Every structure is written in C-alpha cells, then in structure tokens.
Amino acid sequence: MVRKNRFILILVAAAIIIPFASSLVKLLTDWLFFSEIGNTEVFTTSLTAQTGSALLFGIFMFAFVLGNLKVANRVQIPHASEFIIGGSYRFNRADAERLVRPLTVASAAVLALIAGQWGAARWENALLFANRLTMGTNDPVLGKDLGFYFFSLPFLELLKGFAGFMLTATIVLIIAVYFVRGAILLTPRGVNVDEAARKHFAILVGLISLLLASGYYLESFGLLLDGRNTFHGAGYADVHARLLTLKVLVFLTPLAGIIVATGFWKGAWRMAVTPVIIVVAIHGVGMRVYPLLLQQFKVAPNELALETPYIENNIRFTRLGYDLDKIETIPFDVDQKLSTVDIANNDATIKNIRLWDHAPLLKTYSQLQQIRTYYKFYDVDNDRYMVNGSYSQVMLSPRELSYADLPSRNWINERLIFTHGNGITFGPVSRISKEGLPEFFVKDIPAVSLADIKVTRPEIYYGELSNDYVIVKTKIPEFSYPTATGNINTTYAGTGGVPMDSLWKKILFAARFKSEKILLSSDITAQSRIIYNRTIRERLKAAAPFLRFDNDPYMVVRKDGKLVWMVDAYTASDRLPYSTPLKGGVNYMRNSVKAVVDAYDGSVSFYISDPNDILIKTYARIFPKLFKPLSAMPDDLRSHVRYSHQFLQIQAAMFTAYHMTDPKTFYNKENLWQVPVLNEKTMEPYYTVMKLPGEKVEEYILLLPFTPSKRDNLAAWLTARCDGTNYGKIRAYTFPRDRLVYGPKQIDARINQDSFISQQLTLWSQRGSEVIRGSMLVIPIEKSLLYVQPLFLAAADKGGLPELKRVIVAFGDEVVMEENLELALQRLFSGKKVARAAATPVVGSTVSPATLAKEAMGIYEKAMTLQRQGDWAGYGEELRKLENVLKRMAQ
Structure with a gap:
C-alpha cells in the first residue's frame, strides 16, 4: 500500500515538475539566445510583463474566489438536513463539509493558475495599454481618439472577459458549497435557498x-x-x-x-x-x-x-x-508614338526588362549550379546592383544546404559536419546565352565573379532551409565545399551561437533539443558554439515576437562581400473603426520595419521604415533599444531596401475600390477596378528598372496594372518607388476612359491568334518539348506601353532544363516573336523587318527570295551589333547563320 502511494506521489510530482522543467529549459535557452544577439531588453521586458500579468490576474482570481468560498463555508446553516442523498446512497453533510473545505482552497488555486497562465499570454496587450499613444484623429461617431481602439479597447475587453470568467467560476463553486452544506435544498415544492x-x-x-x-x-x-x-x-x-x-x-x-x-x-x-x-x-x-x-x-x-x-x-x-492616402494619382495620356529614338533614350529600361521568370530560372539554376544533391536553391530573389558601373536588375539565389538530401543522415553529419550552405548564383534578368540559358555575374563553388560583385564570405549558416541547430568549432572539421580532388573543410570563425563552455549548458541544450548526444559527445569542447534559431523567419520571430514577417526574405551581397538577409516586417491591427478588413480580419497594416540578419554570424538588426506608424511608435516606447531609424542603416544595405511586394499587393487589392473617394461613385461602383487575371492566375506586382514619366533617370520600382472590373482593357498602373529619398512613394497612373488600352488578357489572346506564333508553339509541343509561357510584363516607356512575354522550352520529362528560346513583344496592333528582345524591338521599330526566327520549316513549304533576303539582312544587323558589343562568340554564331541563309538563297 505504501509503495502504491509512493508511486502515485511520484507520478503526480512528475506531472507537475516535468512541464515546469521544460518551460524553465526553454526560458534559459531563450535568455542565452537574446544574450547572443545582444537584445536582452525584449526578453526581460516581455518576461516582466508576463510575470506581472500572471501575478495580477492569478492573485486577484485567487483572492476573489477564495474570499467568496470562505464566506460560503462560514455561513451558519441551522436547518440543514443530515443527508445529501437518501435511499441506498446516504452521504452525511458533516463528512461532506470536511471534504469541501480543503477542496475550496485547491479550486481557488487551480483557477488562479489558469488565470495566471491566461494573463501571461496577454502580456502584449498589457504593455500596449501601459504605453498607449494618441493618434490625433477621432472616430466620427463616438469621438474617441483612434489610439483608444488600438490600445485601450482590447485591454478593457480583456478585463471584461476575465471578470466574466471569474464571476461565473465563483458562482458555480459557491452553489456547490451551499448545496453540500444544506443552504440550497431540493424539495418537492421546489428549490429552497437559505437567507x-x-x-x-x-x-x-x-x-x-x-x-x-x-x-x-x-x-x-x-x-x-x-x-x-x-x-x-x-x-x-x-x-x-x-x-x-x-x-x-x-x-x-x-x-x-x-x-x-x-x-x-x-x-x-x-x-x-x-x-x-x-x-x-x-x-x-x-x-x-x-x-x-x-x-x-x-x-x-x-x-x-x-x-x-x-x-x-x-x-x-x-x-x-492601408496608407492609401499617400498614393498620388496622375493621368497618363497613353499614345502609340514610340519610336527608335525613344527606345534608344530608354536603353537602361530595355536592358532591365525581366525575361527570366522565377520558376523556370529556379529550375535552371538548380540544374546548372546546384553542384551537389545536398545543395538546394530554395528561391530566386529580385534586386538591383551597380554592376561594372551599370545600374542593373539581377536575379539572385542562395545555395543552401538541404539536410533532407544528405547522402548519410546521422547526428554527426547533420549537427557537426554539414553545418552551412555555400555561396550564391547571381545574374542579370534579361541576358541570354546562345543556348537559351542565363548568364552569370557570380557562380560556382568556390564563388567565381565575372563582374565587380565579389563574395568574400560565402558560408550560409542562417537561411530559409536551415535545420534547428548545429554545433561548430568542434574537434571534427566542418564540410565547406566539394572539389574535383576532394572536399574542402573549414572551421567557423564567427560570433554566432552560444559557447558550450560549461557542463550546465550542455545539459541545458541536451534537454532543449532532446538529444543526449550533446551531453555525451567528446567532439564538443569548451570552444564549441551551438547555433540555433537558424531559419530566418524563426530567428526574427524569436527576436521580435510582436511583429509579422514577410514570407520572402531576400539575400543581399554587401560591398565587403558578406551575405545578409533582408526581410520586410509589418505591424497590423483589426481595431481601426470603419476600415474594411482583409480575409484574416486585419484592417490596419504598415510595412514599418526592415529587418536584417547576417547569414554568417546571425546578428539581427531592426530599422524603422515608417516612423509615422502609431503601432511601431508604441513598440519603440516599449523596447527603446531594439529599433534604429532607417537613416542609421549602412549605405550598402540602404541601397537594397525595396518596397514590400506583399504590402503593395494588399494595397492594390484595396485600391481597386478605394481609389474612388466620392461616396456616390463608390456606392454605384462606377469606376471599380480589378487586378488582371491571366490564365486563371491573378497578376502579382513585379520589380523592374525604368524611367517613370516626368523623371530623368531610371529607378527600381514595383509595378502592377489594373483593368476595369469585368473588363480586359487597362485602366491604370500602380508603381511603388524603392530608391533613395523616393522610397515609399506610390503613384497611380490612370489611362483615359475614352479610348482602348490593351490589357494583358487581350494581348494574350492576340498572341494565341497569331498564326505564326501558334504554329511554332504547336510544332515545339509536337517534338516532345514543354512550352512554358512566362509572365506577361507591361512596361511603360515614355507615353506608350510595351508588352513582353518570354517563352521557355524544356524537355517534357520532369528533369527538363528550361531554356529561354523566344521573346514575344507587343506594341499597338503588332505582335512579334524573336530569339531575343533586341531582335523583337528591331522588327517593331527599326522599319527594317527582321525575318521571324522560325523553328524547322514546315515540310513542303517554299520560302521566297525576298523573305530570305530580309532574314539575311536581319542576321547581318544582329552580327554588327554583337561586333560593336565585343561579343565575338555571338558574332561568329550569326555569321554561321548568315552562311546558311545565303546557301538557301543560292539553291
């Protein structure tokens, strides 16, 4: 019997201690994480708020419930019956009272514990209320400052919910006590309640x-x-x-x-x-x-x-x-007067038209630059750099380590040897090799630079694919990269991670990651460091749990060759009066923070990009050491700040209706817009380098067209600027409503109706190739619009390598398809029509000498262009094509 009781006591103790111990382990390792990134303020402030809220709600609950239960237990019940239940089951009230008294204290303690946990989870509401600000704008009905809705109303509702739970629980408990003690009796005449x-x-x-x-x-x-x-x-x-x-x-x-x-x-x-x-x-x-x-x-x-x-x-x-008031609406008097002079004057725009789509390029990068199966390109990022003195839009993809694809998955490989990814693949958005493959500015392992962009620290310890933890600076060398003659090893030289310089830390992390190997491994020394919270999203969420983070971090190569991640962070609320909410209920949102994470040492920085946001102002009061102004960001990072793709997408969705500011127009939906839908997919904003109307130089922007609701013609285009002092400025260029401006869907239909293009697409498909039509880009140039769509060919099997084989360009009523953008623009604007770049001619067809002469002239002009550019390989290829055409003419 004694042994049985001991066993029960052990189980009860374990049930209490184990969850507490687990929480303590997480608390201590979190403290070490915040110490590592030099940001203990967030930890101590949030922990203090959690503790204070837990004690406040827990103590108040305990005192209120226990006070009421004591009153119920002390009330004298003179006429209580002896038994609660008669018949076969007889329970004496005196015995029940002796049992109830200790249970009331236990009930109050349990409720206090529940209230404390509930209160601790609401620490952010408490801090926001304690540091609340006014916005300077009142609601139009009740006259309350909007700050009341953001900060005070949620906290008051929290208090009301707590009071409701407390009163309900108390009433249920005292009813039970009064019933046991006989103050509430069930009689044939009804319920009898003592005075x-x-x-x-x-x-x-x-x-x-x-x-x-x-x-x-x-x-x-x-x-x-x-x-x-x-x-x-x-x-x-x-x-x-x-x-x-x-x-x-x-x-x-x-x-x-x-x-x-x-x-x-x-x-x-x-x-x-x-x-x-x-x-x-x-x-x-x-x-x-x-x-x-x-x-x-x-x-x-x-x-x-x-x-x-x-x-x-x-x-x-x-x-x-949604910060739509900052959108400047400008009429755009579109015309069809684009000329070769305009094309030449906008050469930087033309050279930066993005021909490579993210999905085909990711697949191509993976096959050309993955190097080994355990490396993986997770995503392709779009950015701009000064490359060899030219302002260029580029595509960049980090080469991360894929732990799921390691040839031998065991603890030593995953935690001690294979600790990081290596390098990037980096190239222009529009340049194509003669094989239809992308060109590179940076490639291979170790990184080979073909431009003035250098990568001096290629190791990626923190990324989008990283595992939960690795241990570096152990007795086992870390794998760095493979070569033809063998593997190259390395030793971590950064400051990331927590030193494993004591037994208690080994025990702590062994408990945190549930691995006894951390404690028992003889390869871990006092100089070893454990690196955890390695994925970018996980690391930032741990460092600033009150912010929302973009799903698409992008990598930046700094001037010193180091790699860092940049991430857009958002503040959001569902408490703005009269504001139409998004699907999740949010009706106030700002892209108010730019976060930076070093890919090598894991250091984290937060920069305020929207100082007018009331929420970030309040968080900055709560955590004054966490945030820096955007002006404090180093120049080599500041030049890569870009307007958030996700935020502009949300703003655009709202702007389709809320560009109408007249209530009557809004009510009648007279000028409702929509984001174009192409091939059953809603178009997304895309980055490009172009010269905006009225501006003198090209700049990096985010662009999205609009069409009228349930119509396919264009109504407007929205652009968000990214560079320098123009960052964050948004313009909506509206087209005249009295003329037709082709929209993406109409251009797509005209492409499908073009007999030559449709013939080529059918021919390629019949030869076992998969034809991939890239994104339709609408490119404003001067007062006109160019429509550009790349075409990719890949083998029909899953391992096919996408090659960019043709570029379709539409202007006005003309649609052309050529091997590259330059040839397409020549056909459209030079007045010297270049023969269409065909696949194999249809059997039995005849080609006139005039057509062959035009084709030869087009090839000659391209060859001369390549000669002037110094592209001798391309020049030689064009001469070979010219030779073939001349032979056909001779026949």
Whole structure:
C-alpha cells in the first residue's frame, strides 16, 4: 500500500515538475539566445510583463474566489438536513463539509493558475495599454481618439472577459458549497435557498449587472468595427437604433441589477425576474427588431442619401488603414508614338526588362549550379546592383544546404559536419546565352565573379532551409565545399551561437533539443558554439515576437562581400473603426520595419521604415533599444531596401475600390477596378528598372496594372518607388476612359491568334518539348506601353532544363516573336523587318527570295551589333547563320 502511494506521489510530482522543467529549459535557452544577439531588453521586458500579468490576474482570481468560498463555508446553516442523498446512497453533510473545505482552497488555486497562465499570454496587450499613444484623429461617431481602439479597447475587453470568467467560476463553486452544506435544498415544492446564501447571491448579481453594463458600453465601440452593412462600419440603422439601445442598456442594466439583487436579498423571486425580462426585451427589440424595420422601411428606399456620411467614413478610414492616402494619382495620356529614338533614350529600361521568370530560372539554376544533391536553391530573389558601373536588375539565389538530401543522415553529419550552405548564383534578368540559358555575374563553388560583385564570405549558416541547430568549432572539421580532388573543410570563425563552455549548458541544450548526444559527445569542447534559431523567419520571430514577417526574405551581397538577409516586417491591427478588413480580419497594416540578419554570424538588426506608424511608435516606447531609424542603416544595405511586394499587393487589392473617394461613385461602383487575371492566375506586382514619366533617370520600382472590373482593357498602373529619398512613394497612373488600352488578357489572346506564333508553339509541343509561357510584363516607356512575354522550352520529362528560346513583344496592333528582345524591338521599330526566327520549316513549304533576303539582312544587323558589343562568340554564331541563309538563297 505504501509503495502504491509512493508511486502515485511520484507520478503526480512528475506531472507537475516535468512541464515546469521544460518551460524553465526553454526560458534559459531563450535568455542565452537574446544574450547572443545582444537584445536582452525584449526578453526581460516581455518576461516582466508576463510575470506581472500572471501575478495580477492569478492573485486577484485567487483572492476573489477564495474570499467568496470562505464566506460560503462560514455561513451558519441551522436547518440543514443530515443527508445529501437518501435511499441506498446516504452521504452525511458533516463528512461532506470536511471534504469541501480543503477542496475550496485547491479550486481557488487551480483557477488562479489558469488565470495566471491566461494573463501571461496577454502580456502584449498589457504593455500596449501601459504605453498607449494618441493618434490625433477621432472616430466620427463616438469621438474617441483612434489610439483608444488600438490600445485601450482590447485591454478593457480583456478585463471584461476575465471578470466574466471569474464571476461565473465563483458562482458555480459557491452553489456547490451551499448545496453540500444544506443552504440550497431540493424539495418537492421546489428549490429552497437559505437567507444567508440569498444575500450572498444578491451581491454577485449586482456585480454581474455592472459587468453586463460594461459589456454594452464596449459593444457600442464594436459597432464601428462591424461589417453587417454593404460597407464596413456603423451605418444609419446602427447609429440611430443599435447605438441608442446600447446607451439605454448601459444606464438601465445597473438599475435592473439593483432591483434583481434586492429581490434575491428579500427572497422576492418575482421582483428578481421582472427586470431581467425587461432588459432582455429591450435588447431584443432595440438590437434586432427595430434596426431591421428601420433598415427595410426607411434606409433601403433612401440608402444613398442616408448612408452617404457613413460611406464617407468607410472610404476615409479604409484609406487610412492601408496608407492609401499617400498614393498620388496622375493621368497618363497613353499614345502609340514610340519610336527608335525613344527606345534608344530608354536603353537602361530595355536592358532591365525581366525575361527570366522565377520558376523556370529556379529550375535552371538548380540544374546548372546546384553542384551537389545536398545543395538546394530554395528561391530566386529580385534586386538591383551597380554592376561594372551599370545600374542593373539581377536575379539572385542562395545555395543552401538541404539536410533532407544528405547522402548519410546521422547526428554527426547533420549537427557537426554539414553545418552551412555555400555561396550564391547571381545574374542579370534579361541576358541570354546562345543556348537559351542565363548568364552569370557570380557562380560556382568556390564563388567565381565575372563582374565587380565579389563574395568574400560565402558560408550560409542562417537561411530559409536551415535545420534547428548545429554545433561548430568542434574537434571534427566542418564540410565547406566539394572539389574535383576532394572536399574542402573549414572551421567557423564567427560570433554566432552560444559557447558550450560549461557542463550546465550542455545539459541545458541536451534537454532543449532532446538529444543526449550533446551531453555525451567528446567532439564538443569548451570552444564549441551551438547555433540555433537558424531559419530566418524563426530567428526574427524569436527576436521580435510582436511583429509579422514577410514570407520572402531576400539575400543581399554587401560591398565587403558578406551575405545578409533582408526581410520586410509589418505591424497590423483589426481595431481601426470603419476600415474594411482583409480575409484574416486585419484592417490596419504598415510595412514599418526592415529587418536584417547576417547569414554568417546571425546578428539581427531592426530599422524603422515608417516612423509615422502609431503601432511601431508604441513598440519603440516599449523596447527603446531594439529599433534604429532607417537613416542609421549602412549605405550598402540602404541601397537594397525595396518596397514590400506583399504590402503593395494588399494595397492594390484595396485600391481597386478605394481609389474612388466620392461616396456616390463608390456606392454605384462606377469606376471599380480589378487586378488582371491571366490564365486563371491573378497578376502579382513585379520589380523592374525604368524611367517613370516626368523623371530623368531610371529607378527600381514595383509595378502592377489594373483593368476595369469585368473588363480586359487597362485602366491604370500602380508603381511603388524603392530608391533613395523616393522610397515609399506610390503613384497611380490612370489611362483615359475614352479610348482602348490593351490589357494583358487581350494581348494574350492576340498572341494565341497569331498564326505564326501558334504554329511554332504547336510544332515545339509536337517534338516532345514543354512550352512554358512566362509572365506577361507591361512596361511603360515614355507615353506608350510595351508588352513582353518570354517563352521557355524544356524537355517534357520532369528533369527538363528550361531554356529561354523566344521573346514575344507587343506594341499597338503588332505582335512579334524573336530569339531575343533586341531582335523583337528591331522588327517593331527599326522599319527594317527582321525575318521571324522560325523553328524547322514546315515540310513542303517554299520560302521566297525576298523573305530570305530580309532574314539575311536581319542576321547581318544582329552580327554588327554583337561586333560593336565585343561579343565575338555571338558574332561568329550569326555569321554561321548568315552562311546558311545565303546557301538557301543560292539553291
């Protein structure tokens, strides 16, 4: 029996200690992580807030529940029956009371523990409330500063929810105590409640009425966040019916509570029930029946007139919520007068038109530059660099280590030997080799630079594919990269990770990562360092858990050749009145932070890119050492800051409707736009280098076209600027509504209808090749638009290598397809039509001498161009083509 009790005690102790020990291990290793990145402020501030919130809510819960239970236990019950249950099962009340008293303390402790955990999880709400700011703008209905909705309202709702849970739990427990002690008896005539118990319940009922009144008060602010109307926010019926009802209930509910409490106190049950019925009736009529009648018989017949002020509110605050007010709308008087002179004047724009699509290029990079199966290119990033003195748009992909593809997966390989990726593949967006493959500025292992971009520290210890931890500087050399003669090893020389310089750290990390090998391995020395939180997203989320991070980190090569990751970070809220929410409920969002993570040492920096954001201002008050101004970012990083693709996509989705600022136009949806859909996929913003209308130099921008709703022609194009002091400026260029401007879908249809192009696509497909049509790009040049689409060919099997074989260019009513962009532009603008670059001619067809002469002239012009560029290999290839055409002419 004693052994059995000991076993039970051991199990209970383990159930309590193990979760606590696990939390302690995580807490200590988190502390070491924050110490490593030099940012203990976030750890200590958040831990203090969690502890304070847990104690505040836990102690208050314990005191309130235990106080009420003690009152219930001390009340004298003079006429309690001896047994709780009669018949075969007889339970003496005296025995029950002896059991109940210790259980009440245990119940209060359990509830306090639950409340403490709940409060600790709300630490961020508490900090935001304690450091709240005003925004300087009031809501248009209740007159509260918007800062109240962001910071105070969530915390007040939190307190209300806590009070509701506390009162409910307390009432349930004291009912149980009073029942056990005989203060509540079930008799044939009904329920008999002792006077002392009634008075106790009366006090709690009074508290419940105050809680309900506070709920109605907070609900009035919630009306401005509702979406029951055709627009988001409170409408006419909400303001003139529901809001009025809530104001009445805020005043009436406490009065009703006093009457109900008095009824409980005196035992006058009818007196206690009547006010409840009245409050429920007023709530039902005022919140449901009357608003529906008002909407149907008054608002619906006069909707535009009555709802106009509220539609204006929705427009104003939605534009505020997504920062749409900063979008400058400029008329764009499009024409078809583009000439060879214009093309020459916009040479930098032409050279930076992105021909390589991300998906085909990723596949091509993987086959050409992966080097070994355990390396992997996870993504292709788009950026701009000064390359050999020229401002160039480039595609860049880090070569990361794929642990799932290691030839031998064991603990030593995964944790001690294969610790990092190696280098990048880096090339221009538009240049193509004669085989249809990308050209490179940086390639291979070790990195070979074919331009003035150098990679001096190619090791990638922190990336998008990294495992959870590795241990470096051990007795076992780390694998660096393979060569033809053998593997090259290395030893980590950075400051990343936590030193394993004590036994307690080994024990700690062995527990954290559930691996006894960390503790037992003889290869780990006092100089060894454990590197964890290695994925970019995981590392940033650990360092700043209150921010949202973009799903697409991009790598930057610094001037000193080091590799760093840049990530866009966002602040968001669902508490902006009248603002239309996204699918997840967010109705306020800012790309307010640029985060930087060093790929070698894991150092983390946060720079504020939108100092006007009220949320980041508040977080900066809470964590004053965490954030730096964007002006403090080193110049070689600042030149690679780009406007967030994800954020512009969200802004564009909202701008399709909220570019209309006139309530009548908005209500009638007279000028509703949409983001174009091509091949059942919604177009996404794309980066390009171009000269904006009215500007003198090319710059790196993010661009997205719009079409009218349910139409295929273009309505406008949106551009976000990225460079220098123009960063963050957004323009919407609107086309005249009285003329047709072809949209991507219309150009796509014209491409499909072109007999020559469709013939070539069919021919290539019949030869066992997969034809991949790249993204349709709309490129504004001067006052005209060029449409560019690359064509890739790959073998039909999964291992096919995509090659960029043709480029389709459309301008005005003409569509051409050539081997490259230069030839296509020659055909369109030089006046000397270059013969179409055909695949194998159709059997039985004849080619006229005039056609062959034109083809020869086109090849000759291309050869001369390549000669001037110094491309002698390309020049020789064109001469061979010219020779073949001349032979065909001779025949």
